Amino acid sequence: MDLLAFIFILGFVTSKLACSNANRTPNSFNVLDYGAIGNNHTDDSNALLKAWNAACSSPVGTPKVIVPRNYAFLVNPVLFHGPCKARNIDFVVSGIILAPNSPKVWNGCDASQWLAFRGITGLNVYGAGTIDGRGKDWWDQSCRHHPDLKGCIKLAPTALKFLSCNKSRVRDVHFINSPQTHVLIMRCNGLHVSNVTIQSPGYSPNTDGIHIQSSHHLTIDDAKIGSGDDCVSIGDYTSDLQITNVECGPGHGISIGSLGKGGNFVRVENIQVSNAFFKGTTNGARIKTWQVGKGYVRKVSFQNLKFDSVKNPLIIDQNYCNVRGQCKELETGVQVSDVVYKGLLGTSSTAVAINVNCSPAMPCTGISMESITLTAADAGKRVVASCGNARGIETAVLPRPCLRS
Numbered sequence: 055m056d057l058l059a060f061i062f063i064l065g066f067v068t069s070k071l072a073c074s075n076a077n078r079t080p081n082s083f084n085v086l087d088y089g090a091i092g093n094n095h096t097d098d099s100n101a102l103l104k105a106w107n108a109a110c111s112s113p114v115g116t117p118k119v120i121v122p123r124n125y126a127f128l129v130n131p132v133l134f135h136g137p138c139k140a141r142n143i144d145f146v147v148s149g150i151i152l153a154p155n156s157p158k159v160w161n162g163c164d165a166s167q168w169l170a171f172r173g174i175t176g177l178n179v180y181g182a183g184t185i186d187g188r189g190k191d192w193w194d195q196s197c198r199h200h201p202d203l204k205g206c207i208k209l210a211p212t213a214l215k216f217l218s219c220n221k222s223r224v225r226d227v228h229f230i231n232s233p234q235t236h237v238l239i240m241r242c243n244g245l246h247v248s249n250v251t252i253q254s255p256g257y258s259p260n261t262d263g264i265h266i267q268s269s270h271h272l273t274i275d276d277a278k279i280g281s282g283d284d285c286v287s288i289g290d291y292t293s294d295l296q297i298t299n300v301e302c303g304p305g306h307g308i309s310i311g312s313l314g315k316g317g318n319f320v321r322v323e324n325i326q327v328s329n330a331f332f333k334g335t336t337n338g339a340r341i342k343t344w345q346v347g348k349g350y351v352r353k354v355s356f357q358n359l360k361f362d363s364v365k366n367p368l369i370i371d372q373n374y375c376n377v378r379g380q381c382k383e384l385e386t387g388v389q390v391s392d393v394v395y396k397g398l399l400g401t402s403s404t405a406v407a408i409n410v411n412c413s414p415a416m417p418c419t420g421i422s423m424e425s426i427t428l429t430a431a432d433a434g435k436r437v438v439a440s441c442g443n444a445r446g447i448e449t450a451v452l453p454r455p456c457l458r459s
C-alpha cells in the first residue's frame with residue numbers, strides 16, 4: 055500500500071473514532087456539548103442558545119435539544135427563535151432550568167419574559183424536568199402586595215412564552231415559582247399542552263398558570279395547577295380551545311377574561327372546559343368582561359366540574375371596571391351568549407354559589423344550566439343563586455331560581 059492510501063485510511067479511522075462519542079446520538083444537541091456546566095450558578099444561557107441554534111439549523115429528521123437530568127442550568131432571559139429548518143424540533147427538559155435569583159439581572163432587558171420560543175412550527179417541549187422561575191424576590195417587591203413600596207414591581211417575567219407557534223406540544227414538564235405568569239401562549243395555532251404541573255404558592259401575585267391570547271386550536275389536558283392567580287386564563291382573541299382533566303388549586307379558577315379591558319372588540323368562541331376539579335379556589339368557572347369592551351364571548355361550555363370549598367363556583371361578571379363596586383353604567387359591553395353549565399357538583403365557601411351579573415345594556419343570552427348541585431362548605435349554612443340580566447333555561451339546578459326565560 056502506498057503512503058497516500060495509508061494516510062487516507064488512517065484519516066478515515068480516526069474520524070470514525072472522533073464520531074463515536076457515546077453521548078452524541080445523531081441529530082441530538084446536548085447542552086453539555088455546547089459548554090453548559092449545569093452547576094446551578096454558572097450562566098449557561100449561551101450554551102443553551104448555541105445548542106438551540108445548531109438544532110434549529112439542522113434540516114434532517116427531528117433535531118433534539120437536550121437539557122440533561124441531574125444538572126441545574128442557570129439561564130438568563132433568552133429567546134429561542136425560529137423558523138427552524140426541520141419540520142419538527144424537540145426541546146427535552148430532563149434537568150432543571152433555573153432563573154437568575156435577582157430581578158437586577160433583567161436591568162435593560164424586557165422584564166416581561168424569561169424563556170421564550172418564537173416563530174416555530176412543530177416544536178415539542180417535553181421531559182420530566184423542572185423550569186424554576188425563582189420568583190420570590192419579585193413577589194416580595196410586587197405592587198399588588200406592596201402598593202406603597204417605592205419602585206414596586208408591576209411587570210415581572212413570564213417563565214415560558216410560546217409566541218407565534220404552529221402545531222406544537224408541551225408535555226410532562228414541571229413549572230414552579232414563576233415571577234409572574236408561568237406559561238403564556240400567544241398567536242399560536244395548534245398547541246397541545248398535556249400532563250404539565252404548575253406550582254407556586256397561593257400568595258404569589260399574578261402567577262397565572264397558563265394564559266392564552268390571540269390563539270386558536272388549542273388543547274390543555276391532564277394538568278395540575280396551583281398558583282396565586284388564574285389556573286388558566288383565556289384572553290381576547292381565542293377560539294377553539296378544549297380544556298379537560300385539570301386540577302386547580304390554590305388559585306383563581308379557570309377564567310375567560312378579563313376581556314375587553316382596552317375597549318377593544320373581543321372575539322372569544324368555542325371554548326370547552328370539562329372534568330375539572332377546583333379545590334379551595336376563589337373561582338371555579340368564571341367569565342369576566344370589562345364594561346368598556348365590545349364584541350362577544352359565545353359558544354362556551356363548562357361540563358363535569360367538581361368544587362371543594364370554592365368562593366364563586368359559577369360566576370359571570372360582565373360589569374368589570376377599575377374600581378370594584380363603583381362602576382358607572384355604560385352602554386357598551388362584551389356580549390355573552392350560548393354558555394352551557396352541565397354537571398356541576400360540590401361546595402361553595404360563600405353564600406352566593408351561582409353568581410351571574412350581566413349588564414342591562416348587553417344582557418347575557420342563551421345561558422343553560424343543567425344538573426347542578428352546589429351546597430355550602432360549612433355544614434348548616436345555606437347557599438343561593440343570584441342572576442341579573444341573564445336569560446336562559448335551568449333544569450335540575452340547586453340552588454335556584456336564577457335565570458329568566
Ligand SMILES: *[C@@H]1O[C@H](CO)[C@@H](O)[C@H](O)[C@H]1NC(C)=O
Nearest residue numbers: 093094095125126150152186
Ligand atoms: C441551587 O443552589 C442554591 C444555593 O446556592 C440551593 O438553595 C438550591 O437548592 C440549588 N438548587 C438546585 C436545583 O440545585
Ligand SMILES: *[C@@H]1O[C@H](CO)[C@@H](O)[C@H](O)[C@H]1NC(C)=O
Nearest residue numbers: 136137173174175218219220
Ligand atoms: C404558522 O402558520 C401560518 C398559516 O399557515 C403561517 O402564515 C405562519 O407563517 C406559520 N408560522 C410559523 C412560525 O411557521
Ligand SMILES: *[C@@H]1O[C@H](CO)[C@@H](O)[C@H](O)[C@H]1NC(C)=O
Nearest residue numbers: 181182183225226227228249
Ligand atoms: C407525566 O409526566 C411525568 C413527568 O413529569 C411522567 O413521569 C409521567 O409518566 C407522565 N404521565 C403520562 C401519562 O405521560
